[in-house]
Amino acid sequence: MATLRPFEKMPIVNVAAVLLVGSEESHREQLAQAMLKEPKTFDVKIHMTQSLPLPFEGDYLRPRFDLVVFLINLHSQLSLNDVLSSMMHLDAYFYLGKTCFLATKGKHGSVQHCVIDITTVKDLADKHLSILIQSELDNEEDVTFTARRLLNILKICAGLVPGISSLYMSSLTETF
Amino acid sequence: MQTPTDGVSTPQSTSVLRSSIAPYQNSRYPIGSLTSTRRRSSYRIPSKRKIPQSTPIQETFDPQKAALLLQKQWTLYSVTPMYDFSYTKLKEYSKHLSATIVAEKQKGVAVDLGSDVAFKANFSCLPGLKGKESDPTAILVQITGKSPISKPGTEERIVWTGWFCGPYTEDEILEVLPETFTCLPLFLTNGSESFTAIVGTWFQQAFDCCFGKLVIRSLDLRWLAAMWAGYEVQGHVPTTELVFSVPVEPHMDISFAIHPEDFKTLWNDIQKSKDEVTVEEVEHLFQCLYSHFFRHFKIHLSATQLVKVTVAVASAHCEGKVKFLSKDHLVRVLGFLTEIAVNNIQY
Secondary structure, eight states: OOOBOTTSSOOOTTEEEEEEEOSOHHHHHHHHHHHHHSOOSSEEEEEEESSSSOOSTTGGGOOOOSEEEEEEETTOHHHHHHHHHHHTTBOGGGGTTOEEEEEEOOOGGGGGGOOSOHHHHHHHHHHTTOEEEEEOOOSHHHHHHHHHHHHHHHHHHTTOSTTOOGGGGGGGSOOO | OOOOOOSSOOHHHHHHHHHOSOTTTTOSSOGGGHHHHHHHHTOOOOSEEEOOOOOHHHHTSOHHHHHHHTTSEEEEEEEOOEETOOGGGHHHHHHHHHHHHHHHHHHTSSGGGOTTOEEEEEEEEETTOOSSTTSOOEEEEEEEEEOTTSOTTSOOEEEEEEEEEOTTOOHHHHHHSOTTEEOOOEEEEEEOHHHHHHHHHHHHHHHOOOEEEOOOOHHHHHHHHHHTTTOOOSSOOOOEEEEEEEOSSSOEEEEEEEOHHHHHHHHHHHOOSTTEEEHHHHHHHHHHHHHHHHHHHOOOGGGSEEEEEEOSSEEEETTTEEEEOOSTTHHHHHHHHHHHHHHHOOO
């Protein structure tokens, strides 16, 4: 299956589409529900997958993705491996402000289960000039807040904020 | 016992450390060593670790003292450097701590240990428990209990043991510390929690140091398993065992037992250089184990959490519990734990 490209399809009016990639189904579900619940001025289409590439069947049903979010559970090596292999199947243009990393479970109380160090994920995000969000997703508030942040990013990526391009996104990341 | 630190710093706290110009109140180090504080805040996981070779100092380690430390379960804590600690005043400290225990007992803190028992604390040195010449000498604290009904002349029973050590502490840390500080970052205890609390509080008051619960992350457990996979141990060799916790309800554990010889053969095929271990090699080792397991049971072990590792030299649990199984490798394992303890201390 070919790589996923950012501009291969036409956009739909007032619609932003996001693709959640990650091996933790519960996290994807939680985020998607919270994003749909949030009040917003545009329509959101959420697609999820455990890993890329996406199957060829049903390709015509998919919208144009404005943002790809990689979910990494710091307690699971599998989630990192899935993300790393998925990243190969994404067109390089996506990394110009249209990707974002979400690291979960790095909290103080459960540090002993961490199999991935946070610096590893930070390096990964820095290398790809992408934003890294750290979140626990263990309570309602946290999920809502994370969903809100993703929606803000998505809004910019979909070109729904006049005068601001998602290319500016990389200036928000640390590069040193 | 204060348990504030947990290893990984949140982005907020990192940014605070970076931006504030005068974090002296937070810093438990004096002003002069602020440069090192900065350096530690940007700690990165090392991509390789050296396996230290045994040195003649370790040969001097008393086998009787070593027997005290082996085959027991120890709970780990990290300790900030102690101010004004003197090796010549150990007798005085013993008296002072004994008196503190008596006072605490009268307050009714340690009643669960039998109110008639007379407790006594005893400080001693553990010479030889160091990796290199510049390491500070380790100290052992024992609390013995003597029941009034027991016959005179009977041995006092050891009810609690704790020891401070810091083999292979980085020289950079030791150098920036002023003379008045003693750096023994690793604290291990065995015995009742209430004694740990009393001793911890006493040390905090006497030497202005701070304790933190030390957990061994799954990441570090992997290193531990790999670094000591290839070691020969004399006598009885326990089965190499890895315990994985599956993050589902109800709780479920997977125990992965491997014959030590097989584990060693696998590791010897992976390891390229004899005296160092790289992060790629560690990942490769576990990738092999994961794919083997997946082939037989169709379970992704990589999605589970490694919680316990038992190898020939030691057994470690992620909650900060360790058991040492071999005298020959004791100091080297302690060196690794010291590194984790130093990184656990937040400035």
